[in-house]
Amino acid sequence: MTTDAVDAVDVSVYTVPTDAPEADGTLTWDSTTMILAEVRAGDSRGIGWTYGPRACASVITDVLADVICGRSPLEVTGSSDAMVKAVRNLTRPGVAGYAISAVDVALWDLKARVLGLPLHHLLGAVRDSVPVYGSGGFTTYTERQLGDQLDGWVGDHSIPRVKIKIGESWGTNLDRDLERMHQARSIIGDDVELFVDANGGYRAKQAIRLMNTARDLDVRWFEEPVSSDDLAGLQKVRAAVLADVTAGEYGYDLYYFRRMCAAEAVDCLQADVSRCGGITEWLRVAAVAAAHGLEISGHCGPHLHAHAAAATPNLRHLEWFHDHVRIESLFFDGTLDPAGGVIRPDPGVPGLGLTLRTADAEPYRIQ
Numbered sequence: 001m002t003t004d005a006v007d008a009v010d011v012s013v014y015t016v017p018t019d020a021p022e023a024d025g026t027l028t029w030d031s032t033t034m035i036l037a038e039v040r041a042g043d044s045r046g047i048g049w050t051y052g053p054r055a056c057a058s059v060i061t062d063v064l065a066d067v068i069c070g071r072s073p074l075e076v077t078g079s080s081d082a083m084v085k086a087v088r089n090l091t092r093p094g095v096a097g098y099a100i101s102a103v104d105v106a107l108w109d110l111k112a113r114v115l116g117l118p119l120h121h122l123l124g125a126v127r128d129s130v131p132v133y134g135s136g137g138f139t140t141y142t143e144r145q146l147g148d149q150l151d152g153w154v155g156d157h158s159i160p161r162v163k164i165k166i167g168e169s170w171g172t173n174l175d176r177d178l179e180r181m182h183q184a185r186s187i188i189g190d191d192v193e194l195f196v197d198a199n200g201g202y203r204a205k206q207a208i209r210l211m212n213t214a215r216d217l218d219v220r221w222f223e224e225p226v227s228s229d230d231l232a233g234l235q236k237v238r239a240a241v242l243a244d245v246t247a248g249e250y251g252y253d254l255y256y257f258r259r260m261c262a263a264e265a266v267d268c269l270q271a272d273v274s275r276c277g278g279i280t281e282w283l284r285v286a287a288v289a290a291a292h293g294l295e296i297s298g299h300c301g302p303h304l305h306a307h308a309a310a311a312t313p314n315l316r317h318l319e320w321f322h323d324h325v326r327i328e329s330l331f332f333d334g335t336l337d338p339a340g341g342v343i344r345p346d347p348g349v350p351g352l353g354l355t356l357r358t359a360d361a362e363p364y365r366i367q
Contacts, residue, residue: 023165035051067082182217207225208241245266
């Protein structure tokens with residue numbers, strides 16, 4: 001089989017304002033920036049993206065494009081390895097890792113399109129549907145806003161698991177955290193799983209006390225109760241609470257995830273395709289988790305993760321994150337429906353199954 005080599009990499013940057021003020025336990029924001037990479041080989045094109053700073057685009061155009069141009073679109077793992085080596089002096093964590101992730105996803109999309117296969121079939125599907133949980137519940141939401149969002153996930157889409165943000169103002173407003181957790185439970189009822197995410201806002205014993213106080217709410221998922229860099233703190237919380245403790249969204253290489261697993265810091269490992277190195281690294285991270293007897297959960301960007309998740313045996317679920325769902329639904333044809341708490345990659349469409357709606361995206365383009 002002969003194929004054209006990769007001959008161009010195009011990059012565009014979009015900034016989309018939020019639909020309301022948003023914050024979690026440790027950060028506030030009013031917009032989200034997407035860096036979209038398009039990799040071309042002859043008449044074939046693949047797309048990938050990340051959510052991060054505009055500087056990612058410069059890394060792609062100034063460093064990564066030269067690394068992958070001229071290579072076969074079928075040799076994605078080799079291209080990924082070459083990109084990682086090329087950013088040694090930039091350092092991989094942060095902007096360079098985001099940039100590699102976007103291009104890696106585009107390369108996988110391109111390869112699947114060249115071969116005429118949906119990406120999850122190319123990767124080796126183990127399931128045809130992927131569980132998701134509704135995620136948002138920002139600390140800036142009013143009682144009505146939170147209620148409307150929860151009603152949408154549970155009532156309109158029948159998603160059986162939902163997550164809200166807590167740890168407001170670096171864990172200094174515990175009373176409101178508890179009020180919002182009680183509100184969430186009263187809205188979703190007893191049959192829907194309640195997840196919470198502190199974004200590292202608490203101290204370890206503070207997080208334990210909170211969960212003891214909220215024991216009657218049956219919280220099942222406690223994300224980043226303390227900083228994800230505090231492995232001893234995560235392990236301490238994990239040993240003391242009934243909820244599954246999880247972290248890992250800021251990981252960029254296998255060593256990070258190996259340390260987290262070896263420290264017995266989490267009950268379920270998180271990883272983010274848009275940060276960790278794309279689909280290539282996601283699959284390796286999932287294997288590290290499996291070697292430690294753990295499942296893996298996809299952080300944010302559900303349409304980035306869907307196909308890789310369908311090909312991951314030890315997957316738990318993906319995050320159906322409000323901001324990214326909103327942008328991906330606005331920008332792409334072919335987005336997925338979370339009805340019943342699952343998404344199903346289309347087996348009849350090659351690659352990621354997505355097509356950029358250029359006219360809809362263009363008003364948000366800044367580069």
